[in-house]
Amino acid sequence: MRCYSSADIRNVAILGHAHSGKTCLMSAILRTAGGAVANGRSDSGGGATFYDEEEVARGMTMANAVAMAEWDGVKLNLIDTPGFHMFVHEARAAMLPVENALVVLNAQTGIEPVTETTWSFADEVSSPRIIVINQVDHAKSAAREEMLERLRARWGRQVVPVQLPIVDESGFHGVIDLVSMEALFYRLDGDGRGSVGELPNAFAEDARIAHEALVELVAEGKDELMDEFFALGTIPQDHLVEALHEAIREDRIFPVLYVSALRNVGTDHLLDFLKVYAPSPKERAPFATRRQVRHGGNGTAAVTDSVETVMRNVDDREPATIYVYKTLVDPFAGRLSYFKVISGCIRSEITLENYARGESERLVHPGVMQGRRLLEVAELHAGDLGAVAKLRVTQTGDTLGVKGQEVLMEPVPVPEPVMTYAIEPRSRADEDKLSPALHKLMEEDLLLRFFRDPQTNEFLLAGTGQLHIEAVVARLRRRFHVEVALKAPKVPYRETIRASSVGHGRHKKQSGGHGQFADCRIRVEPLARGSGFEFVNDIFGGSIPRHFVPAVEKGIQESAARGHLAGYPMVDFRAVVFDGSYHEVDSSEIAFKMAGRAAFRACMEHAKPALLEPVMRTEIEVPEECAGAVIGDLNGRRGRIQGMGSTVSGTLIHAQVPLAEMLSYGTALTSLTQGRGCFRMEMDHYDFVPAAISEKIASGATRMAASEPED
Numbered sequence: 247m248r249c250y251s252s253a254d255i256r257n258v259a260i261l262g263h264a265h266s267g268k269t270c271l272m273s274a275i276l277r278t279a280g281g282a283v284a285n286g287r288s289d290s291g292g293g294a295t296f297y298d299e300e301e302v303a304r305g306m307t308m309a310n311a312v313a314m315a316e317w318d319g320v321k322l323n324l325i326d327t328p329g330f331h332m333f334v335h336e337a338r339a340a341m342l343p344v345e346n347a348l349v350v351l352n353a354q355t356g357i358e359p360v361t362e363t364t365w366s367f368a369d370e371v372s373s374p375r376i377i378v379i380n381q382v383d384h385a386k387s388a389a390r391e392e393m394l395e396r397l398r399a400r401w402g403r404q405v406v407p408v409q410l411p412i413v414d415e416s417g418f419h420g421v422i423d424l425v426s427m428e429a430l431f432y433r434l435d436g437d438g439r440g441s442v443g444e445l446p447n448a449f450a451e452d453a454r455i456a457h458e459a460l461v462e463l464v465a466e467g468k469d470e471l472m473d474e475f476f477a478l479g480t481i482p483q484d485h486l487v488e489a490l491h492e493a494i495r496e497d498r499i500f501p502v503l504y505v506s507a508l509r510n511v512g513t514d515h516l517l518d519f520l521k522v523y524a525p526s527p528k529e530r531a532p533f534a535t536r537r538q539v540r541h542g543g544n545g546t547a548a549v550t551d552s553v554e555t556v557m558r559n560v561d562d563r564e565p566a567t568i569y570v571y572k573t574l575v576d577p578f579a580g581r582l583s584y585f586k587v588i589s590g591c592i593r594s595e596i597t598l599e600n601y602a603r604g605e606s607e608r609l610v611h612p613g614v615m616q617g618r619r620l621l622e623v624a625e626l627h628a629g630d631l632g633a634v635a636k637l638r639v640t641q642t643g644d645t646l647g648v649k650g651q652e653v654l655m656e657p658v659p660v661p662e663p664v665m666t667y668a669i670e671p672r673s674r675a676d677e678d679k680l681s682p683a684l685h686k687l688m689e690e691d692l693l694l695r696f697f698r699d700p701q702t703n704e705f706l707l708a709g710t711g712q713l714h715i716e717a718v719v720a721r722l723r724r725r726f727h728v729e730v731a732l733k734a735p736k737v738p739y740r741e742t743i744r745a746s747s748v749g750h751g752r753h754k755k756q757s758g759g760h761g762q763f764a765d766c767r768i769r770v771e772p773l774a775r776g777s778g779f780e781f782v783n784d785i786f787g788g789s790i791p792r793h794f795v796p797a798v799e800k801g802i803q804e805s806a807a808r809g810h811l812a813g814y815p816m817v818d819f820r821a822v823v824f825d826g827s828y829h830e831v832d833s834s835e836i837a838f839k840m841a842g843r844a845a846f847r848a849c850m851e852h853a854k855p856a857l858l859e860p861v862m863r864t865e866i867e868v869p870e871e872c873a874g875a876v877i878g879d880l881n882g883r884r885g886r887i888q889g890m891g892s893t894v895s896g897t898l899i900h901a902q903v904p905l906a907e908m909l910s911y912g913t914a915l916t917s918l919t920q921g922r923g924c925f926r927m928e929m930d931h932y933d934f935v936p937a938a939i940s941e942k943i944a945s946g947a948t949r950m951a952a953s954e955p956e957d
């Protein structure tokens with residue numbers, strides 16, 4: 247495999263709503279460039295970038311997939327991202343390693359909810375955006391001008407076509423390059439390579455107008471180009487190419503291209519476009535990294551640490567630094583770490599420090615990814631995307647670099663999981679294999695959480711929704727041969743208090759030799775939502791020796807973690823220890839911990855404990871005629887409508903709804919909208935559970951308090 251220098255690399259993330267055709271486009275690109283496993287039509291399931299059977303079975307991308315295409319002297323590193331809302335955080339993680347976002351739209355529907363979300367991810371990092379309108383072959387494609395109007399209404403007048411699609415009675419079979427004014431014609435389901443032909447008369451006038459609009463927009467804001475434009479009525483092609491490249495790099499223009507990924511039309515032109523106009527990693531702004539600096543310690547000054555920002559240019563001459571943006575764990579081949587070369591040059595056998603984990607790692611035979619295959623390369627230059635097998639401790643989000651040149655990249659934030667399910671291993675053997683298998687899956691999937699319910703001792707899996715957890719269960723079976731049964735989802739309730747109260751806890755035992763003695767008085771006070779837990783030591787005069795106070799706090803926290811009403815952790819309160827007594831010989835940390843627990847329990851008698859539930863910020867998109875029924879249903883789910891808007895494909899409803907009412911919302915929405923609605927939700931805040939419901943939850947819960955272990 248050939249090595250490419252930074253200037254000959256293009257890193258591109260493919261973003262967009264579910265089913266816009268991103269994976270299909272990736273396959274079309276790979277087929278056209280000729281490097282991919284040939285597999286017939288570009289949409290067939292086993293494409294180079296479908297990672298596992300779950301994705302094939304469900305026909306959707308669930309995690310970022312990486313492949314590369316060599317095209318006319320450049321290497322394109324492509325990251326195919328999921329468009330289903332449940333996995334959209336992956337698209338966000340894909341933005342760090344790339345310099346370009348290819349935003350794929352479905353020609354029938356245009357901008358959809360996830361298009362907006364992923365657009366905002368690109369916006370966050372000021373990434374250039376190239377808009378690709380796909381599925382132009384479809385009979386129901388929206389009219390070209392109407393679609394452009396919609397895009398401009400949303401994203402501004404920087405949206406400008408650089409191509410015209412040639413659609414006539416024989417369908418979509420060609421494109422006109424609005425820079426060179428050449429027409430390219432394609433064979434449907436062919437090799438994706440167009441042949442230059444005569445510009446059809448019927449399109450000549452449209453092409454001329456569109457060319458002028460493009461030239462004008464590119465020239466705007468550049469005095470010398472404007473002068474040239476006014477003097478000549480146009481800009482010479484080489485100036486136009488250069489200026490368009492610059493405008494795209496600086497995010498001043500969002501170019502629009504047209505393809506049919508399914509029929510492989512327009513693909514080579516898209517590749518040419520990326521080669522000429524998409525910025526290479528060399529052209530990006532330097533990465534801002536952090537470095538911990540130690541001051542003082544020379545005998546007089548105290549040692550202090552501070553953090554400074556270090557800018558890293560994407561340059562081979564800078565110290566080698568890589569950022570791991572994805573991990574894949576294979577039961578046989580082991581761990582595969584996908585990385586971005588932030589700076590420097592990576593060769594086989596290089597040893598790099600993993601700063602955060604304080605370990606060094608040797609990169610043996612690093613290479614580039616082609617789907618699941620690792621192709622070895624001699625060198626990876628600054629800005630390239632690579633991968634390496636069998637790192638020992640490195641995880642997604644870690645930075646590695648040359649010893650003594652410690653820097654850290656800020657990892658891409660991962661949202662909190664919203665749904666928790668209980669799972670039950672089918673047999674003892676399954677139970678033994680469960681935890682190691684899940685820990686491997688969690689390395690790949692940062693949103694997956696695995697823990698035990700302290701109340702029922704059940705195994706719990708938390709993720710972004712039912713589909714996510716079902717896919718994990720299927721992966722456990724297929725990849726690790728672990729069988730588990732999925733049980734009903736759980737709501738992560740919390741408990742809190744509504745009133746202040748005081749409590750007294752005394753722990754006293756006289757059994758044989760040493761006795762045990764501790765005594766404390768505490769006060770609990772409610773705090774604002776989201777405050778968590780605060781502890782205040784208000785002991786004067788040493789009624790409890792200072793070194794025993796942390797034990798009191800520990801006792802309170804342990805008891806609070808088990809809740810009071812229904813076994814859920816208690817939050818948003820302050821505990822103040824203000825008095826107590828001790829015994830010179832019999833007092834111990836354990837005794838004070840026990841007294842802390844007892845005092846906390848005593849407080850609960852008068853602190854008016856209450857249950858809190860998660861309330862979700864929900865967005866539901868439905869056809870206009872279904873909006874009334876959907877809102878009525880939301881009211882029945884204790885939902886509060888926050889606002890409504892209209893989108894291209896219907897009505898968008900914003901609401902806040904308790905998670906407990908949304909556990910099987912997918913099914914309900916499907917039947918309310920005949921499958922045409924979609925929704926997404928994320929955690930907004932915790933709120934009190936209404937009394938009647940709270941009583942039911944409390945009476946249904948297995949109380950642990952009575953059987954609290956004595957340690």
Ligand SMILES: Nc1nc2c(ncn2[C@@H]2O[C@H](COP(=O)(O)OP(=O)(O)OP(=O)(O)O)[C@@H](O)[C@H]2O)c(=O)[nH]1
Pocket residue numbers: 262263264265266267268269270271289305306307308327328329330380381382383384505506507508509
């Ligand atoms: N007619 C037509 N159908 C297409 C085209 N591109 C994709 N499709 C179809 O659209 C469906 C979805 O395609 P995918 O490539 O899996 O879509 P995606 O954007 O990767 O979807 P997610 O991975 O879920 O985000 C498939 O059934 C494709 O056959 C196209 O150019 N024309």
Ligand SMILES: [Mg+2]
Pocket residue numbers: 268269270306307326327328329
């Ligand atoms: Mg896909």
